[in-house]
Amino acid sequence: MSFGNSSRSSSRRPQCDVQIRWMIRRDMPEVLDIERQSFEFAWTEEDFLCCLRQRNCIGMVAERQERIVGFMIYELLKSHLHVLNFAVAPWSRRQGVGRQMVEKLVNKLSQQRRQEITLEVRETNLAAQLFFKQQGLAASNVLRGHYEDTDEDAYVMKYNLYPSDEQIIPFSLRKRVNGVDPEAEAA
Ligand SMILES: CC(C)(COP(=O)(O)OP(=O)(O)OC[C@H]1O[C@@H](n2cnc3c(N)ncnc32)[C@H](O)[C@@H]1OP(=O)(O)O)[C@@H](O)C(=O)NCCC(=O)NCCS
Numbered sequence: 001m002s003f004g005n006s007s008r009s010s011s012r013r014p015q016c017d018v019q020i021r022w023m024i025r026r027d028m029p030e031v032l033d034i035e036r037q038s039f040e041f042a043w044t045e046e047d048f049l050c051c052l053r054q055r056n057c058i059g060m061v062a063e064r065q066e067r068i069v070g071f072m073i074y075e076l077l078k079s080h081l082h083v084l085n086f087a088v089a090p091w092s093r094r095q096g097v098g099r100q101m102v103e104k105l106v107n108k109l110s111q112q113r114r115q116e117i118t119l120e121v122r123e124t125n126l127a128a129q130l131f132f133k134q135q136g137l138a139a140s141n142v143l144r145g146h147y148e149d150t151d152e153d154a155y156v157m158k159y160n161l162y163p164s165d166e167q168i169i170p171f172s173l174r175k176r177v178n179g180v181d182p183e184a185e186a187a
Contacts, residue, residue: 015095015096015097015099015100016064016092016095016096016097017064018062018063018064018069018070018097018100019062019063019064020060020061020062020063020100020101020104021060021061021063022058022059022060022061023052023059023060023061023071023073027061027068027071028045028048030061030067030068031048031059031061031068031071032045032048033089034068034069034070034071034087034088034089035048035071035085035087037089037090038087038088038089038090039087041147041149041150043085048073048085051073051084051085052073054075056075056076056077057073057074057075057076057084058073058074058075058076059071059072059073060072060073060074060101060104062088062097062100062101064092064097068089069088069089069091069092069097070087070088070089070092070097070098070101071085071086071087072085072086072087072101072105073085073086074105076114077114078114079113079114079115079116080114080115080116080117080118081105081108081109081114081116081117081118082117082118082119083105083117083118083119084119086098086101086119086128088101098131098135099134099135102117102132102135102137102159103135105117105159106136106159106161109159109161110161111161115160115161115162116158116159116160116161117137117158117159118156118157118158118159119132119137119156119157120143120146120154120155120156120157121154121155121157122147122150122152122154122155123142123152123153123154123155124152129155129157132157133157135159136159136163137157137158137159138157138158138159138163139155139156139157140156140157140158141155141156142154142155142156143155143156
């Protein structure tokens with residue numbers, strides 16, 4: 001299965017080479033460092049360990065020159081992969097690390113089993129929305145008041161091996177992504 005097919009890719013900068021492998025306990029200090037620099041409401045070490053103790057939970061890191069530059073945590077559900085946490089170190093962003101991590105996930109999908117990747121993005125996290133959109137994910141749903149720490153909504157974003165036209169882009173996301181207010185346009 002090709003990730004960078006013509007319908008979902010566009011011109012990009014050259015990307016750095018990273019190795020993407022299973023996360024091990026020894027990676028935790030670097031992973032926590034990236035986590036704290038990436039999120040206002042960061043997971044604690046206990047949050048990571050608690051999650052990774054689940055049988056269906058997988059942790060992976062992106063490594064470059066023996067340094068961890070990104071990580072992702074996802075769960076294997078019956079029909080899809082659900083991403084729980086995903087970040088690239090601030091000093092390694094815009095170099096294609098995140099893209100290679102999504103590519104790794106997409107390569108785990110299969111026609112027979114899991115055909116979809118899902119995740120939630122905070123409504124204020126425009127950078128991540130644009131990043132995942134660029135990787136072929138589309139907003140499909142809004143979860144009102146999804147987070148315990150803020151009043152924010154979450155956008156559910158999905159990647160499907162066999163995309164249909166049924167995915168719905170919420171107004172507010174469409175507005176931000178295109179820079180156009182559809183309500184104003186309709187008036
Ligand atoms: C979102 C994130 C994972 C992107 O990782 P990255 O390694 O910088 O992404 P890439 O370099 O692979 O970017 C690929 C493409 O995505 C888009 N993109 C990435 N970051 C973007 C940004 N900040 N704004 C707009 N578009 C962006 C661009 O099209 C980019 O291609 P280009 O650099 O050639 O223009 C990273 O910014 C991050 O860790 N953010 C903080 C944590 C976070 O928000 N995680 C997601 C939680 S749901």
